[in-house]
Structures are given as structure tokens and as C-alpha cells.
Amino acid sequence: MSLAGLFLITFLLVHLGLNLLVITNNDPMVFNKAAHFMSTNKLIKVFEIILFGGFLLHIIYALILQAQNWLARPKRYHKTNKSETSPFSKWMIHTAVIVLTFIVMHLFDFYFKSKFGGAPEILVGGEHYHDFASMVVTKFRLPEFVILYLAAFIFLGFHLIHGFQSAFKTLGLNNKTYTPVIQALSIIYTIFVVGGFSAIPLVIYFQ
């Protein structure tokens, strides 16, 4: 669970790095080329499978653990718990469902289109490229799309802010000196990822 989570956390960074090319580069072909590389390179193909495996593992584990956790308390309390806790940790399964729904949608929007057609194409230097850059720009001109994506990123943030540091605890990586660092990192990471992803629709929308 935690290992798969950390793996996905790393993936998000790569994903964000690529996406930022859309707004940091004036030439849309930089992004398109990067996307092209990601979808054609053999090594990346292998990683793609591992990535899906990671997702699946994370989801399956989550379902098993959640089922066990619900079974561990068949009769629930009348009064909701008022213990002081990390607020996001209580909603992990809920934020997970929201984020998963978003991911599926997101895959339909971009990933499947590139695989099974439907994405606009562009010819540069005698080679066909999917013109993801223009696709992204078109989508994020629509306000409902921007709002949807921003909302999803916020829930992703809720999921990450607990998940990041929790994964270290589950792995037993806890120590007087490092734990505060990890906790700070989890906040920085979350802000960076949520901020970075959110910047893309915002910048495009307001351009």
C-alpha cells in the first residue's frame, strides 16, 4: 500500500514536469514531442505497465484494507468521533474515490484518445504527432473544465498530504530528526503538485 503510494507519488512528479511544458514553453511542439516520446519509447512502455500495476495494487490493497476496517467495527458509534486527528486521514477512502473518478475521466480525455484515435494530429518534420498541446488549450478554455480539474486537484491534495507522510510511518521510517523533515516535505510536495497542476488550467484560461 505505502510502497505503491510512494511510487505513484513519484509518478506524479514526472507527470507534472511534462505538463508544465505546456505553459512554460511558447512552442507547443516541445510538449507534443515529450508526449510523443512518452507514448512511443519502449522503456516507457514497460514503465507504463508497471505504473498501471502500481495503481491497481494501490486500489486493490485499499479495497481490502477498507473492507477489513469496516468489518472491524460492525456497530458504529452514535456520536461521531471527536478525537483530535489528522483531518485528511479520516477521508482517505472518500478522496480516493473522487480522485479515481477523475483519473478515469482524465484517461478518457487524453490517454485513450492517443491510443485509440480521436486526438488531433499534426505533421512536423515528416512525422505525425498528436497535438496534445492544442487539445489541452482548447479544453482549458472551457470554465466548467477548469473548475472540474481544479476541484479534482484539491481532493488529490487532501489525499496526498496524509498519504505522503503516512507512507513513511507505515514503512517504519520514523525518527526524531527525520520525521519533522518528512512532514514538512509532505506539505511542500502537496503544495507543489497541487499548485503545479492547477497552474496549467488557470494560466491557459486567463491567457
Add this chain to the structure above:
Amino acid sequence: MTKLESKIPDGPLEKKWSNYKATQKLVNPANKRKLDVIMVGTGLAGAAAAASLAEMGFKVKSFCYQDSPRRAHSIAAQGGINAAKNYPNDGDSIYRLFFDTIKGGDYRSREANVYRLAEVSNNIIDHCVAQGIPFAREYGGTLANRSFGGALVSRTFYAKGQTGQQLLLGACQAQSRQIKQGNIEMYPRMEMLNLVMIDGRARGIIARDVITGKIERYSAHAVVLATGGYGNVYFLSTMAMGANVTAAWQSYKKGAAFGNPGFVQIHPTCIPVHGDYQSKLTLMSESLRNDGRIWVPKNKEDAEKIRKGEIRPGDLSEEERDYYLERRYPAFGNLVPRDVASRAAKERCDAGYGVGNTGLAVYLDFEDSIKRLGKDAIEAKYGNLFQMYEKITDDNPYETPMMIYPAIHYAMGGLWVDYELQTTIPGLFAAGEANFSDHGANRLGASALMQGLADGYFVLPYTIQNYLADEINTPRFATDAEEFDAAEKETSEKLHQLLNINGSKTVDSFHKQLGRIMWEHVGMARNQDGLKKAIELIRVLREEFYKDLRVPGNLNDLNPELQKAFRLADFLELGELMAMDALNREESCGGHFREEYQTNEGEALRNDIDFAYVSTWFYKGDEKAPEMVKEILNFEAIELKQRNYK
């Protein structure tokens, strides 16, 4: 007349225990498996003995009324455990620990037992460390010690303020291991209500499953009672709510003699009673008296104003305060022994100088210490105690003086046992606080844990074999003997009787009444008239109890009121015996203070010529007075002296 045989081995004091072990009868490993021992109680003595016996190969059945053996009240002991290790190199020795314990007990305990206790004290520390008890350590990794009342050396080992908890968990974990290995059958929430005797020997018990209410029978080759003390006869005490005398008392009624029932210890620094609804008294560690000064107002008018809340203690100047311990005992001041400090507080309150809304409290003031050492130093020393005090009283002891009052804390008396910890019933043993043995008329701080574990780990597992060795030809027996029928019937009838009175008063209301009688007349200061009156009052109360008690619910159910009623019925009988014992002992010694026997300065006056004995009481029937037999205490190693703290 009944004879008492204490079975003290011959030979010089320091050789008695090793000689005993060298010559006692033992049971071979194959036979151990065929022998059953019933252990009632899972505190320090019970859990330690059950674990040790099971490790040797005996089959043990362990019982406790709590939902888990780990909850026995040994867990509440705070301060520490004594041992004669002499790690601080300050001149301690087995002899010195022995001497301090005899002297602290005001020369009313058996020399041979106490010497053995001091001897095995060191083995306890070794064993507990091997078990993983997290005792306090020095930076070099060795064990730390602290000093405690009644000794000139630092011999107390401790684990923060939770030494009892840690030692108990250690013993319970050892017990858990044997449960896992199948050598101990554990019966939690199972309360012993009767002893079964066959041919004059203890052969089993009748117990009630607290959850289902079912009465059940258990047989064994020997029965050990490690059921703790009977402080709850006073209703308010530092004991756990469920602590009771039933197992010991039912055994007394079957023929086990009761030793020194009147000896109870009153601890001077408890949080005072604040209302009728109060159920429990909380102890504040004795160590507070190292830095706190005890006082009451000098003028009665001021005391009254404080009680009414018109003025605050801080409003009184130095001249308006009476530091009565410093005034009466200039040499020891606030550090006089527990019994002396307790009586002095009672004396002031009885005279009308008490504070608090009830007038039954004195101040323990840290103002001077905070001025002298700074708040930080006081916090480092007593922070957790101050916090506990504030949680309970809502007063901040850094700003306003603490209020304290004495409370019942420990029972030195208990089932009489010989050197082998066997009661006057063959096959029935008593260990820990449940027996009368080692503390005489007063127990020193940090000695209760030592005695419980000594009995459990190192004494009983040896001595019980001397008895069991003769039992190897006795096969395991079923529980259908007529003696079991009779005992079960007796218990069942008693339970039905209690349920069917249908009167108008609750168990607690009777218990509170008994507590008031005991505290008033059989408490810190006793006199002939008061004790006689107490005996009368208890008899009247007992009659009323059987006429007007109301117990709700059913027999075959979890019914805490029925449990309480059964326990109280026994306390109502024990209380009378305690008063009779106190009446008989016409001297003052340790926790037993008879107002008629005091020096001109108001100090306890012991009478070694007439009372250097253990008063041992035998039950003779409900309608007849019990018979008192004296076990004369012979002091060979120690010269008897009057204590002096001026």
C-alpha cells in the same frame, strides 16, 4: 486450646532459609504434571507464584474477579521496591534491610520471615530486570536507586511513579507465557466465594462466573490465596473498588486463623474527602513531604473562615499558621513516619482547626520550597503529582497549598501463615498482602512490592512443594464429592438470601455506614469505649443489612450489586473482628494507636512484656466469640526498643 506451629527452621537466623531449602521435600518432574494448584488472585504474589509454579511443571488454575489478570490492584503501587543490593555503596546489607523492616513494623513481626524476605529481595531485582522491567537507569546504564522513609540508605528501585504497574505487568506476562504453554488455565471474571475442604484439607473452591452468574466448582491438590488486603472495610480507601476479603474470610470461617486483623496502615498524604458521593481516595506520594510544609491555622476563627470560603490560605501570615509537625517534632519535622503524621493531622482536625469544606484536611504548602528552589526545580521533582492533584481537585498547587488528609492504605493483618506460608488449614496457603506475615504493625514504604514478589517468585514455589510432595499419590479428583455439593449449596443459599431481602437500602449505603463506624472507632486512634461501641454498632448494622438490603437484578446475570452485597456481608463480619483485635491489644504500636497507651507527649507506648505476640483468631461459629491464640514473637537477633522521632 488450639496450638499454633510456626515451623520456623532451626539454626542461626542467616542459615534458616538455606537450610530449609536444602532439606525440604521436593516433587519430581513427572509428578509435578499430576498436581494441580488453585491460585486465587493475580496481583504480584498471585501472578508471580502462578508463573513460577507453572514453569516448574505444576498445573495451575488461576482466578481473578477483574476482566484481565493485569488489572489486579498491585498495579497502583507508585513508589518503588526495596532490595538490599547496595548498588549505591552506601552501606546497605541484608541484615540492615531486615533490621529496618522489623523496626519499622514496631517489633511485631516474625524475625525468620523478615530475614528471608531481605535475603530474597536481591533475587527479585535480578529476575525483574531479566523480564524486561524498565527500571530507572543511570547514564552509565546501571540501575538507579532512591531513598524512602524509614531507612538511612538508598535501596529503592523504581520505574517512574508506576513501579507496581511495571512489576505486575512483568509477572502477568510471565503468566501469559505459561497460559500459552497450557500450564496455566486462566479464569478471569471468576470470583471465589467458598473454600471446599475434604478430610480437613483444602481441596477446591466454589467460584461464581461474574458474567453468567453460574456457580462453578474447581478442585486441586492445594489452594493459594493471593487476594490482597481488606482496606475496603472502611469504604473509602486507596484500594480498588472491587478489592475484598471474601476469599480470605470464607476460608477463616472454614478454619484458617486470621492474624492481627486490627493492623491497618493509614497513609498521611491522600487527597481529602470532598463529598458524600465520593467513592475512592487517591494517594499522593509520600515523597511530597520532603519539600512541603504541613500546617493549619493557629486560630479556630480563621479555620472557620477558610472552611466557609471567606478567606484564602494565602491571606494568613506566617504568625497565624501552626506548622504543627515542626512544632511537635522539631528533629524530624514534616518527615515523621506515616502513623505519626496521620495521627497529628487527625488531632488538629478533631480540635477544630481543619480546613477544606469538610474541615477534614490540612495544608501541605510548597510556597517556601518554590521560593527557595524555584518553581522549575519543584516541577522537575513533583510535576506529575501536581498535575494529578490539579486534575482531581482543580486547584493549582503551585499557587495555593495542597490539601491532604490521611486514608486507609494497606492491611498488615491477614490470614495467619507459618514459615511455609501455609494457613492453619492444611493445603491452604496465603501470599502477599493477604497473609499477615512480614510487616508487623506498620509497613515501610516500597516493602509491599518486595513482599508480594518474594512470596510469589521465591518463597511459595519452594514451600508449597514440601506439602505437595506428600500428595503425589492423590489422583486428580472430580468435583462431585459431597463436600463440593455442600459448599455450593451454602454459597448458593447465601446469594439467594441476599437477592430476596427486597429491602429499602442499597449496598453502598450500608457500606458507607460501616465505613463511618470503622473510620471513627477503629481508625487512626482507638480507645476501649469506642471499640466496644463499634462492635455494638456493627452488630446492629449487620442485622439491619439482612433485613433491609435491596439487591436488584438476577443471580444468572452480570450483577455488580450482587457481587458487592456478597463482599459487604463479609466485611460486616470482618469489621467486628478488627474491633475485637484492637480492643484486645492494650498497647500502641505502629498503625495501631490506643489513646489509653501513650506517653506524656502523646506518643505511642508499646508494651513488649504483654503484647509481643501475633493475635491469631479462630472462628468458632456465628453465635460464638472467636478464640484468640497467641503466637509469641521471640526476638533473638534484635533488641526491642521504643521508637523515637523527637
Add this chain to the structure above:
Amino acid sequence: MKLILKIWRQNSASERGRFVDYSLSDISPESSFLEMLDILNEKLIMEGEEPVVFDHDCREGICGTCGMYINGRPHGPDELITACQLHMRKFSDGDTIVIEPWRARAFPVIKDLTVDRSALDRIIEDGGYISVNTGNAPDANSIPVNKEHADLAMDAAVCIGCGACVAACKNASAMLFVSAKVSHLALLPQGRIEARERVHKLVARMDALGFGNCTNTGACEAECPKGIKLTNIARLNREYYRSRIF
């Protein structure tokens, strides 16, 4: 003080339970929570009703017997205490107080507010000890223990086994309890010898008994009356992986 109490009443494990409302008046703010329940019970007995059954014993916060879920918090609205040390001054006049038993599959209700926590004992029986027989020990000072480790071991060993961690946990997990015992023993040189088997056995037993999983939510730490830290759980995880991998 005047109070409305909403208390879970259930006759036995097999019967259905329900909330029953009681009102009390003239409660002193100086009384403890359990003394308030004593007063209720005295009243119920006199009215011919059955008193509320709840577990309690030492009433000084160390035996771990008492435990109830008071207004959404195990042991009620105060820090670092058990229910027996909770005082009525923490409530206001006219308050409604909802009192429920610990809820967990591993802690079935016996009657009213009393639950069966013997699952915790089962876990300890599987290895929550150092296997040493009486009489085998070397001199106590022959095993020096680093003071910092001894202190950390003590901080973990103070667990009173009340079950508040399980009751508070949204997953009814016993990780804090188990990790406290694993940490206590793993931190001491005497306990290292069996550390590998111990952590395995305890975790396996905990899982088998139907407790939930740890999601590092921290409710256990927030409600532990003895202040046992979440870092013990990380230590348990570390011990667990170490024993698996190395």
C-alpha cells in the same frame, strides 16, 4: 448541575441494545464521572430499575478497567486521563451526555457499557514477554541498558490496556497497543533476543482477532490516557519489515 444522560443499554451480547435517556440533578461539579454514574445507579435501584453496568476498579487511572465513549471521545473530554479521573466540572449545567460502550468487533458488548477486551490478553499471550524462568537471572547490573532506551521503553510500557486506542481508531485497530508492547521489549537488550519472532506473532494474532488496520490517523495517540506515542507504531513497522527482510 443538571444533566441529561443518553446511555446505551443492552442486556447481553445476543440481545439488541438501545439508548435510554435519564435526567439527573444536583450533581456536584467536584464529583468524578463514575461517581455521577454511581449516583444514577443508586437512584435507579431505589426506583426499582436495573442499574447501568460499567467496568471500573482502581478509580485512579492505572488499572485500565474503566472505559466508555463519552460524547464522541473515549474517556471523555479531557486529555491524558481515564474515565474514572474525568470530573464533572468538564461539563456544563444542562448538558446532554451520550455514553456508549467501546465499539469493535474484537470487543463484543457483554452488558450495557461493559465490553469483553480479552482479545488484548490473547495478543500478549502469543509473545508479549521475555521468556525467562524464575531463578535464571544473572545479577541485575550485569545487563547495562542505555538510559535513553530505558526511558523510551518505559514510555511505551506504561500502557494500561484500556482499549481506548481501539475505541478511538476509525478502523478499530489495536496497533498502538501492540506497538507499545513490541517497542517496550525491543528497546531493551534483554528483549532483543526474541524480537524477531515476537513482532511476527503479535501482529499475526492481532490480525486474526479481527482488529482493523492502521492508517496513521492518530486518534489513538490523541486519546491514549498514558500518552503513548504514534512513533511506537512506526517502530513496530520497522521491526516487522526488518524481521522479514533481513
